[in-house]
Amino acid sequence: MKVLLINGSPRIKGCTYTALSIVEESLKEEGIETEIFHIGTKPIRGCVECKACWDRGQCVFEDDILKKLYPKVADADGFVFGSPVYFASANGSMIALMDRLFYTAKDLWLKPATCVVAARRGGTTAALDVLNKYPSNRNMPIISSQYWNMVHGNEPEEVMKDFEGLQTMRTLGKNMAWILKCIKAGENMGISKPQIEEKIKTNFIPSE
Numbered sequence: 001m002k003v004l005l006i007n008g009s010p011r012i013k014g015c016t017y018t019a020l021s022i023v024e025e026s027l028k029e030e031g032i033e034t035e036i037f038h039i040g041t042k043p044i045r046g047c048v049e050c051k052a053c054w055d056r057g058q059c060v061f062e063d064d065i066l067k068k069l070y071p072k073v074a075d076a077d078g079f080v081f082g083s084p085v086y087f088a089s090a091n092g093s094m095i096a097l098m099d100r101l102f103y104t105a106k107d108l109w110l111k112p113a114t115c116v117v118a119a120r121r122g123g124t125t126a127a128l129d130v131l132n133k134y135p136s137n138r139n140m141p142i143i144s145s146q147y148w149n150m151v152h153g154n155e156p157e158e159v160m161k162d163f164e165g166l167q168t169m170r171t172l173g174k175n176m177a178w179i180l181k182c183i184k185a186g187e188n189m190g191i192s193k194p195q196i197e198e199k200i201k202t203n204f205i206p207s208e
Contacts, residue, residue, distance in 0.1 A: 001031075002033040003077065003078040004072050004073065005024055005034060005080040005082065006069075006080070006081050007036055008039055008082055008084070009038075009091070010041045011084075012040075014118075014155075015084065016116075016117075017156070019117075019151045019159065020036055023170075024036060026177070027177055029174075035076075039065055044093045047099040057106065058070060058104050069097075069101065073108060074107040076111065077111060078179075079108070081094070081114070082117070083115070083131060085118065085119035085127045088127060089123070089127050094131075108140060109138055109139050109196065112140065112141045112176060113141070113143065114145075114172060115128055115135070118150070119150065119151075119152060120152065128148055139196060143179055147164065
């Protein structure tokens with residue numbers, strides 16, 4: 001079993017990475033394979049809702065990040081999406097990436113996911129609300145912890161002093177590992193994943 005942790009911060013070893021690394025430690029202690037994927041600092045274009053990906057299964061805009069990410073998503077059994085807090089929300093690059101990834105990647109469906117954020121002070125719950133809407137729209141079980149999934153600090157050294165935040169990250173990793181093991185045990189007992197119905201869309205304004 002493998003969990004892919006996506007670092008949406010432009011800082012490769014910043015506060016978001018620090019939070020993800022604590023989750024990663026807990027996962028490894030439970031025997032779960034992990035990988036932290038850094039989205040980098042290059043511009044990531046946003047989704048234009050051309051809908052071409054619905055037939056192709058991948059975004060028509062072929063940038064390096066999504067090319068690298070698609071096979072990793074297919075190989076993963078669970079996900080942790082991490083972002084810094086910018087203006088009480090996830091940062092723009094992470095939003096652009098998740099818009100395009102969640103539109104296209106069927107390999108996300110029915111795999112457990114969770115989101116974590118890092119901030120100096122405020123905006124954490126608002127950012128988590130934005131991020132959690134992605135897995136909740138793709139049939140993905142959302143993993144929780146004993147508190148909202150956040151850490152505080154300007155620098156990684158300050159995050160390491162947020163003892164409640166660190167405990168929340170450790171617990172999150174253990175909870176993710178537990179759910180993954182439960183799913184695996186169920187599969188071994190012949191319990192299959194639910195069949196996803198073809199999506200029904202109802203417009204509020206009927207077409208004539």
